[in-house]
Amino acid sequence: xxxxxxxxxxxxxxxxxxxxxxxxxxxxxxxxxxxxxxxxxxxxxxxxxxxxxxxxxxxxxxxxxxxxxxxxxxxxxxxxxxxxxxxxxxxxxxxxxxxxxxxxxxxxxxxxxxxxxxxxxxxxxxxxxxxxxxxxxxxxxxxxxxxxxxxxxxxxxxxxxxxxxxxxxxxxxxxxxxxxxxxxxxxxxxxxxxxxxxxxxxxxxxxxxxxxxxxxxxxxxxxxxxxxxxxxxxxxxxxxxxxxxxxxxxxxxxxxxxxxxxxxxxxxxxxxxxxxxxxxxxxxxxxxxxxxxxxxxxxxxxxxxxxxxxxxxxxxxxxxxxxxxxxxxxxxxxxxxxxxxxxxxxxxxxxxxxxxxxxxxxxxxxxxxxxxxxxxxxxxxxxxxxxxxxxxxxxxxxxxxxxxxxxxxxxxxxxxxxxxxxxx
RNA sequence: GGAGAGAUGGCUGAGUGGUUGAAAGCGGCGGUCUUGAAAACCGUUGAGCUCGUAAGGGCUCCGGGGGUUCGAAUCCCUCUCUCUCCGCCA
Numbered sequence: 001x002x003x004x005x006x007x008x009x010x011x012x013x014x015x016x017x018x019x020x021x022x023x024x025x026x027x028x029x030x031x032x033x034x035x036x037x038x039x040x041x042x043x044x045x046x047x048x049x050x051x052x053x054x055x056x057x058x059x060x061x062x063x064x065x066x067x068x069x070x071x072x073x074x075x076x077x078x079x080x081x082x083x084x085x086x087x088x089x090x091x092x093x094x095x096x097x098x099x100x101x102x103x104x105x106x107x108x109x110x111x112x113x114x115x116x117x118x119x120x121x122x123x124x125x126x127x128x129x130x131x132x133x134x135x136x137x138x139x140x141x142x143x144x145x146x147x148x149x150x151x152x153x154x155x156x157x158x159x160x161x162x163x164x165x166x167x168x169x170x171x172x173x174x175x176x177x178x179x180x181x182x183x184x185x186x187x188x189x190x191x192x193x194x195x196x197x198x199x200x201x202x203x204x205x206x207x208x209x210x211x212x213x214x215x216x217x218x219x220x221x222x223x224x225x226x227x228x229x230x231x232x233x234x235x236x237x238x239x240x241x242x243x244x245x246x247x248x249x250x251x252x253x254x255x256x257x258x259x260x261x262x263x264x265x266x267x268x269x270x271x272x273x274x275x276x277x278x279x280x281x282x283x284x285x286x287x288x289x290x291x292x293x294x295x296x297x298x299x300x301x302x303x304x305x306x307x308x309x310x311x312x313x314x315x316x317x318x319x320x321x322x323x324x325x326x327x328x329x330x331x332x333x334x335x336x337x338x339x340x341x342x343x344x345x346x347x348x349x350x351x352x353x354x355x356x357x358x359x360x361x362x363x364x365x366x367x368x369x370x371x372x373x374x375x376x377x378x379x380x381x382x383x384x385x386x387x388x389x390x391x392x393x394x395x396x397x398x399x400x401x402x403x404x405x406x407x408x409x410x411x412x413x414x415x416x417x418x419x420x421x422x423x424x
Numbered sequence: 425g426g427a428g429a430g431a432u433g434g435c436u437g438a439g440u441g442g443u444u445g446a447a448a449g450c451g452g453c454g455g456u457c458u459u460g461a462a463a464a465c466c467g468u469u470g471a472g473c474u475c476g477u478a479a480g481g482g483c484u485c486c487g488g489g490g491g492u493u494c495g496a497a498u499c500c501c502u503c504u505c506u507c508u509c510c511g512c513c514a
Binding site for chain 2: 038041042044045046048049051052054055056057058059060062063071072073074075076078079244365376
């Protein structure tokens with residue numbers, strides 16, 4: 001949610017910023033609705049005040065034994081017009097709130113302007129794509145015939161876009177999870193957290209997967225409105241919903257392993273081969289809750305923490321600053337990490353690190369007590385993958401293959417594989 | 425799944441229709457005393473919205489939503505959650 005005060009005071013500024021995303025808002029119409037809201041709110045409050053004052057006088061009159069019938073009749077008439085004004089106000093207010101909930105975050109001034117993902121800006125490159133002296137295979141060719149990776153059985157069990165992992169690959173998958181959690185908790189100072197994988201609508205509204213991106217979610221059948229999490233960002237960030245965090249508790253840094261579930265609506269025919277795009281995948285998510293003045297330093301830090309995973313695995317990657325056309329709904333600024341995949345002969349997204357500033361915090365009513373003012377103020381929230389497990393697994397498989405189709409185990413993972421150096 | 429009890433401010437807890445945004449205690453903050461600290465004493469201490477240049481007004485909130493009433497923390501309906509007992513269960 002954008003700052004309502006900013007909407008009121010400088011709507012043109014908001015409109016100009018959103019235009020860079022390709023979002024056009026009707027400034028005149030919005031201003032008119034806002035004007036209405038103000039009028040009705042003031043009128044409602046005036047009538048409420050009158051009712052309160054008169055009702056109190058009835059109490060006083062009654063206590064002194066006077067006849068109160070005329071007084072009561074007067075206030076009764078007042079009640080009707082109050083009710084009507086209240087209803088009008090509620091309607092306008094709800095309309096305004098619903099509209100604002102659909103507006104994305106403003107982008108930071110450092111975000112490159114663009115028209116499509118083509119305009120994302122490369123920030124830095126780490127490592128170089130390996131030159132194989134044979135034709136590298138992709139993860140599907142490397143793993144399916146050995147039955148380490150089994151898409152057919154997954155379809156039988158569920159449907160397309162699921163996978164079954166077996167034996168050494170299942171173990172390698174687990175090793176990656178362990179390695180990442182250890183790295184972030186022991187070396188990067190994160191607190192490990194384990195959270196529900198099923199959440200309510202309020203949580204999804206808080207991190208802004210609702211109301212706008214409902215079609216990307218798996219909803220549970222039943223009387224209650226519940227959803228599978230599309231990312232641990234939802235439950236982890238919502239831990240501070242409706243809280244006032246004391247200043248000395250900040251920054252809060254959580255590392256969370258979880259499965260993620262996405263319907264991938266609108267991606268038919270995209271990445272249908274292999275386990276690049278699945279309905280269910282695993283991820284170690286990083287979340288920061290910080291003071292507003294610290295959030296851009298925190299974004300750099302969080303991104304570096306995600307990069308460290310790739311560096312320790314010796315996987316070549318590049319960092320991209322998403323442009324105004326490609327950046328997510330809640331984000332003010334986003335870096336994507338893209339890992340080199342020899343099987344596709346290109347870089348693919350493996351992590352997305354975003355500063356949402358106070359956008360989610362306002363929706364969640366997540367605040368901290370600013371010692372400078374003594375008042376509760378919105379925190380800033382950040383999130384990033386550190387990293388997506390499935391895609392990291394693919395990257396390891398494809399980058400660490402040899403001519404015989406064996407997969408070598410990266411050094412940092414060997415302790416998690418009982419010292420195993422190669423799987424074949 | 426069945427039966428019962430409950431949800432009040434940072435916490436404990438009073439309040440069952442009329443100056444109650446809410447007693448009291450604890451905690452927090454400020455002060456007096458003290459070399460310092462503790463104790464004691466005094467003061468202070470919820471959030472959101474809104475009008476106003478300001479000073480200062482006003483509105484809303486006692487788990488959520490709805491209703492009754494001139495007036496609701498207090499009465500009614502409903503939902504959610506918590507606790508106790510029974511059953512089931514990883």
